[in-house]
Amino acid sequence: MKNAIIVKNLYRIYSQKKGKFNALKGINFSVKEGEVFGLLGPNGAGKTTTTKILTTLLKPTSGSVNILGFDIDKHKNEIRKQINFVFGGEKGVYGRLTPVQYLIYFSCLYKVPSTIRKKLIFELLELVGLDEHKEREIYTFSKGMLQRLHIARSLINDPKILFLDEPTIGLDPIIAQEVRDIIQNLKRKGTTIILTTHYMKEADELCDTIAIINEGQIKAIDSPENLKNNYFLDKIYECTILLKFENYEIPQFKFLQITTLDNTLMKFRIAVSKELDYLAVKRKLSEIGEIVSLEQTKTSLEDVYIKIIKGEI
Numbered sequence: 001m002k003n004a005i006i007v008k009n010l011y012r013i014y015s016q017k018k019g020k021f022n023a024l025k026g027i028n029f030s031v032k033e034g035e036v037f038g039l040l041g042p043n044g045a046g047k048t049t050t051t052k053i054l055t056t057l058l059k060p061t062s063g064s065v066n067i068l069g070f071d072i073d074k075h076k077n078e079i080r081k082q083i084n085f086v087f088g089g090e091k092g093v094y095g096r097l098t099p100v101q102y103l104i105y106f107s108c109l110y111k112v113p114s115t116i117r118k119k120l121i122f123e124l125l126e127l128v129g130l131d132e133h134k135e136r137e138i139y140t141f142s143k144g145m146l147q148r149l150h151i152a153r154s155l156i157n158d159p160k161i162l163f164l165d166e167p168t169i170g171l172d173p174i175i176a177q178e179v180r181d182i183i184q185n186l187k188r189k190g191t192t193i194i195l196t197t198h199y200m201k202e203a204d205e206l207c208d209t210i211a212i213i214n215e216g217q218i219k220a221i222d223s224p225e226n227l228k229n230n231y232f233l234d235k236i237y238e239c240t241i242l243l244k245f246e247n248y249e250i251p252q253f254k255f256l257q258i259t260t261l262d263n264t265l266m267k268f269r270i271a272v273s274k275e276l277d278y279l280a281v282k283r284k285l286s287e288i289g290e291i292v293s294l295e296q297t298k299t300s301l302e303d304v305y306i307k308i309i310k311g312e313i
């Protein structure tokens with residue numbers, strides 16, 4: 001498959017009051033056509049800076065970016081015709097317009113031929129589940145409806161590449177799932193998608209490849225399956241224990257999540273060295289309390305992410 005995006009040695013320095021700040025320190029990656037590519041990283045890691053450079057909204061300090069065969073430095077206009085984006089929590093809408101009027105406005109900006117304009121707009125409103133609300137003024141929309149409208153707006157030029165920066169931020173779980181279903185649909189249609197998110201399950205469900213960024217550098221890049229299988233060297237257990245002591249600690253055990261269920265009844269998610277088998281784990285845990293349940297579970301993307309960000313891998 002051809003590369004839709006090639007990023008080489010990307011640097012971005014911002015001028016801040018305290019001096020120069022290196023937001024990107026030599027980023028390299030490529031994205032294949034039709035792929036959903038995830039950018040994960042903590043606040044301030046450089047995800048939005050990367051997305052803004054790739055969408056031609058920000059110039060890099062150095063490095064090169066090729067989008068669909070065009071260099072972002074020399075062919076901004078060609079690139080803009082073929083991409084689009086949605087930034088999470090976007091506000092800039094014209095509240096007094098109906099979604100149809102709003103999308104007509106953008107279809108004019110993108111020079112969509114007038115012969116197909118109406119048909120396209122109705123198709124997009126149906127795709128994002130807003131067809132029943134097409135005559136309502138936008139200011140009456142909920143956050144979820146607005147986000148779906150932004151997605152419809154981002155598809156008006158039938159983009160080959162779509163950039164989604166935290167598209168489900170602030171949405172309730174059901175609407176967030178609906179937005180993820182729309183993303184799956186776009187993927188099936190062959191749209192290349194660059195997805196920035198803080199939700200690990202979302203990245204795991206949607207992405208073919210994930211780049212984990214921290215402090216302006218890519219720390220790991222692979223498929224979600226490979227990240228989970230190859231980067232995490234421990235076994236994960238989940239257990240419920242009636243604790244004997246208030247203070248507990250077990251050498252070789254790393255408590256990843258601790259939940260108090262009831263007084264001394266605790267639920268733990270723990271990472272232990274691969275050499276320890278189930279019985280050895282059980283024996284060690286029984287030293288701190290009565291085991292109610294214990295099972296080995298799969299490594300989650302979040303387990304790997306936390307280890308990578310903490311520099312433990």
Ligand SMILES: Nc1ncnc2c1ncn2[C@@H]1O[C@H](COP(=O)(O)OP(=O)(O)OP(=O)(O)O)[C@@H](O)[C@H]1O
Pocket residue numbers: 014015016021023041042043044045046047048049050
């Ligand atoms: N216009 C700017 N001027 C100065 N510094 C900036 C500017 N934009 C971003 N930065 C800094 O660059 C770093 C990277 O910011 P960026 O917005 O790319 O991070 P991010 O990974 O998208 O974070 P978040 O998850 O919080 O959105 C941060 O430390 C930020 O403060």
